[in-house]
Amino acid sequence: MIFIDRQEVIALLPEGWKAKAKTVTDALHAASGSAERKEIIADNEELWRSIKSVLAGVGYHKCWYCETAEIRSDNAVDHFRPKGKVSGTGHGGYWWLAFDVKNYRFACTFCNSRRHGDGGTTGGKADHFPLVAGSQRADSPLVSISVEIPMLLDPCDYFDTTAVWFDETGQVKVNPEAEAIEENVPDRVSRSRDLYHLDHVRLIEARKRIFLDVLEMCDQADGALLLYKSTQDATARTVFHDSINALKRMRREDAPYSAVAKCAVRGYRSSSPSAKIIAEVS
Known part of the structure; x- marks a missing residue:
């Protein structure tokens, strides 16, 4: 995992993109309920797909989670915080971030979607977004996402990218230097390895x-x-x-x-x- 600077993405957005995203987001806030919000999101998916090439270019056309360029291709735009339901919780999804470019990650199929891999491995982030035990979850636009401590490592967070280590066998390990700074690093690396399918053979x-x-x-x-x-x-x-x-x-x-x-x-x-x-x- 390498660090991806979201400011580079923002600087490369096509003219008018942010204005369109704001218009759609305003419509989501004004919607009468979840059914209408889902319809608005479905009708405007092309908005995030239109900047797929920007996201890909900033990350050197590699998956932001696993750095794979070809063998796990069919890359997609992942919503780091799921726009729909959050698996394993009663959370209805971070719909207010559906068109927030800071919530997008360029991801390969095996990192983004649930897949069975060689050797019996299974992984893929899908609609999972676990938090560190005891962390508050932002359950509405009125609560800042800064209250959350994500369990998943984020390629747009430089510290998180330092937490992952690799050994001569190709296996994911914990960087002891990062663990010395934050004690929850081993748990976060382990959960990220599983959900990003980083143990795919x-x-x-x-x-x-x-x-x-x-x-x-x-x-x-x-x-x-x-x-x-x-x-x-x-x-x-x-x-x-x-x-x-x-x-x-x-x-x-x-x-x-x-x-x-x-x-x-x-x-x-x-x-x-x-x-x-x-x-x-x-």
Whole structure:
């Protein structure tokens, strides 16, 4: 999961979009009841679909939750806080946020919808939006959503993106540094792994490949550096520099599973001079 700045989305909205969204939202507030609100939302779905390309571009055309670009495609615009009912609660949904761009997340099919995956896994956010135990839930437009502590990690919250860690097996782990700051981080990571379907086998395998590729590139760089230091061989120096450049590219946010690459580099920095350079300088 990489950080997505919602201000970038807002800056790229087509001319007139915010005005249209406000008009529809005003109509929702004026509606006589839930049935009329559902009809208004259904009649205006094209409004959020029309900015799908904007959301995709800001996230480098990767799912905001899992960073998948292709193997879990058919991306959709997810309402972080469900616009309809909230599963497992009596909440009728955050209808007043249905056309609030700050509530949109670009999501792949396996993160956004309930799906059965390889290895018997099941996941998908759908209409789930659990809160941390004891958190108040905003049950109307009169209550600010700031009273809520979401259980699900949010790619638009930088701290949340730091909570997820990955290991050499491709599995989701908890970043101990984030846990030291907020004690509920392990529960939030666990619930997010389940509802975003981050334990999908093909996704784990993809992350594992990236992790191992990073370690291999670090070893290549370290070997070339050692050879250059002992022989002053120009070719070895070139290999070292090219390997460092490759590691830098693997950590770029537009690269496949860049969050995994960053974890691999950070975890290897104590034993790899090249990983240390990348982790501490970039």
